[in-house]
Amino acid sequence: MEKLYYHLTSVSLDASLEVISPPDRGRGDRRFCQTCFNVLKRDEPIDIRIDALRPRTRHFDVTELWDVNVIHTSLLDLLGREHVERDLLLGTVTNKKGHVVEGWHTVIGRERLILRGNPHFWKGKAMFGAGCCKECGLLHCHGAAPRYLCPGPTSDRVIRQSDTTCLIIPASLKEAINLKRGSGYALEKLPVLESPRDGMPIELSCEPGKRIETTLTG
Numbered sequence: 001m002e003k004l005y006y007h008l009t010s011v012s013l014d015a016s017l018e019v020i021s022p023p024d025r026g027r028g029d030r031r032f033c034q035t036c037f038n039v040l041k042r043d044e045p046i047d048i049r050i051d052a053l054r055p056r057t058r059h060f061d062v063t064e065l066w067d068v069n070v071i072h073t074s075l076l077d078l079l080g081r082e083h084v085e086r087d088l089l090l091g092t093v094t095n096k097k098g099h100v101v102e103g104w105h106t107v108i109g110r111e112r113l114i115l116r117g118n119p120h121f122w123k124g125k126a127m128f129g130a131g132c133c134k135e136c137g138l139l140h141c142h143g144a145a146p147r148y149l150c151p152g153p154t155s156d157r158v159i160r161q162s163d164t165t166c167l168i169i170p171a172s173l174k175e176a177i178n179l180k181r182g183s184g185y186a187l188e189k190l191p192v193l194e195s196p197r198d199g200m201p202i203e204l205s206c207e208p209g210k211r212i213e214t215t216l217t218g
């Protein structure tokens with residue numbers, strides 16, 4: 001299993017990419033958790049309508065709707081079509097005129113991984129823990145950089161989705177992506193660590209509505 005991964009994130013803060021359908025950030029839409037807006041079904045693509053003609057970036061963008069990013073086919077080609085078909089679900093993007101935005105898809109990873117990080121300290125107290133959504137039971141974890149994976153992935157997938165909705169790729173696939181300035185995406189290093197630095201257990205299991213507190217102190 002690889003020891004180094006990269007977090008493929010959008011550098012865009014494109015407010016014009018507000019999702020107008022499903023309405024109101026997925027509220028009332030049963031495909032999304034109504035508390036944390038997590039995509040509940042990872043075996044169905046999500047189609048969206050955006051309040052713009054097209055994303056402003058060239059390859060990858062974050063929408064206003066949690067857990068749904070949009071990706072351009074040119075980046076999908078670099079990631080490898082066989083990996084994309086097996087590990088990702090692609091949906092349709094329609095623009096404010098009601099036309100399909102050619103070349104763009106919504107993207108959901110079939111497998112979701114938690115990003116671990118370091119605790120934040122405030123007045124000597126570690127302000128960090130992991131939380132479990134009281135409605136859908138999904139674990140949310142917001143550590144400070146530098147972030148890492150712990151434990152490492154165990155499945156035979158190549159592309160996964162992080163709990164911040166962006167994509168996780170192995171170092172071996174990074175070479176395939178020729179990052180150019182203005183491409184709209186960035187790569188954050190994610191080493192696999194044997195033990196976490198956040199003061200929480202290596203295996204994070206949670207009960208809905210409960211927090212997992214860090215044992216670290218400032």
Ligand SMILES: [Zn+2]
Pocket residue numbers: 033034035036037038133134135136137138
């Ligand atoms: Zn939830």
